[in-house]
Amino acid sequence: MTKIRLDLLLVERGLFPTRTKAQAALMAGKVRVPGKDRPKAGDLVMRDAPVEVLADACPYVSRGGLKLAGALDAFKLGVAGRVALDLGASTGGFTDCLLQRGAAKVYAVDVGHGQLDAKLRADARVVNLEKTHARDLDPAAFSPRPDLAVMDVSFISLTMVLKPLLACLARPAAVVALVKPQFELEPKKTPKGIVKDDAHREEALTRVRDAAAALGLREAGVIESPLAGAKGNREWLVYWTLR
Template sequence: MRLDGYLVKELGIQSRTKAQNYIKQGYVSVDGVVITKPSFDIEDQEVVLKEFKDYVSRAAFKLVNFLDEIDIALQDKEALDIGSSTGGFSEVLLEQGVRSITAVDVGKDQLHPKIRDDKRVDLYEQTDIRDFSHDPFDVVVSDVSFISLLKIMDKINELASKDIILLFKPQFEVGLHVKRDKKGVVKDQKAIQKAMFAFEDKATLLGWKLVKKSPSAITGKDGNLEYCYYFVK
């Protein structure tokens, strides 16, 4: 199998073109050796994409890739991470030089110690964002699961002063009745578009300006194509 094809099939990279770019930029190694040829033939070797190895979770790469596509200043900003989980998004924000991060998640004991122990991070566990109160943040990011963004957008509007970056996950937006394959991938494209339009309409009603919408560089764990949104209030 070609190396670029392997990245798409096994590592969830969205397209062969993106896979080829990662390979050419030296982000991919095979058995510990960096390979820059997309057509390199592999069989059972160990393939490592550098970003996945470096970050506390694969979710980080979704934000890393998206930040490369937008113009946003994060240095010295106060940020809110909704659905912080292991801390992938938070780690990227810390690397970008934010002054502080408030991490909120309904779960417990999920945040990686590397992020938890950073003095710039304040963690609120077992906390529903809809019950959370705070002065507005410069930047709000969100990667939530098992809840529709529609249910928390009013709260996000309350907590954001300017920049908003949200990950739209069709599998949690279309409803349980919509057809999925055995892996949980939503197959009903009309349902996805309907949910996406509802989400975008809500953002418009809140007065958010859509700056950038882009397919995530990598799919969700089950293979669903997700979308990154950047809004400005």
């Protein structure tokens, strides 16, 4: 009998609708495979291998929701009743997390299009602002103004999007950003998109924190992401307040 990647097997058996959701559950430790302490998406297993999916496997449309949930819990940051802006929404993991925690409205902003999960596109609380570049945010597009912003952007530095973001927020406001070191550093420090040097990781985080402070943001907390990023990169979530 042939072997197959574990994430593909989970989809093939109908346990998850997409590989992305299967991978999210695996990263969250919500899939059990006999003989494997911490099964990974790329593990090759027999097609008839026994697998167990825990009942609470990835409650969000993508594993990004697990990252934000970890931050909201760590920072004791309430979401209920708030108007939020999700910058770099993509599939909508952050947006889904915000809605499940009671957000009244979420502006889902992304430079791409057609990525937001169908469940979220159909939710009346979601304003889908696709094909919108972070640097081109227009304050007039947000009514009412959000008092909470969350960010998960790729292929651009957070230092380049903080200023246009802040122009769109109400006062006071809270900001939570996922810091991805591979997008904050020069290419020579990120071979194959991977940041291996602890000093470089610290440099990336410091750049973002300094840029935020220069714009008047007050740092209220920072944690390492509960899940690793692409290619195993370590990431951080930073919480700021804005007055």
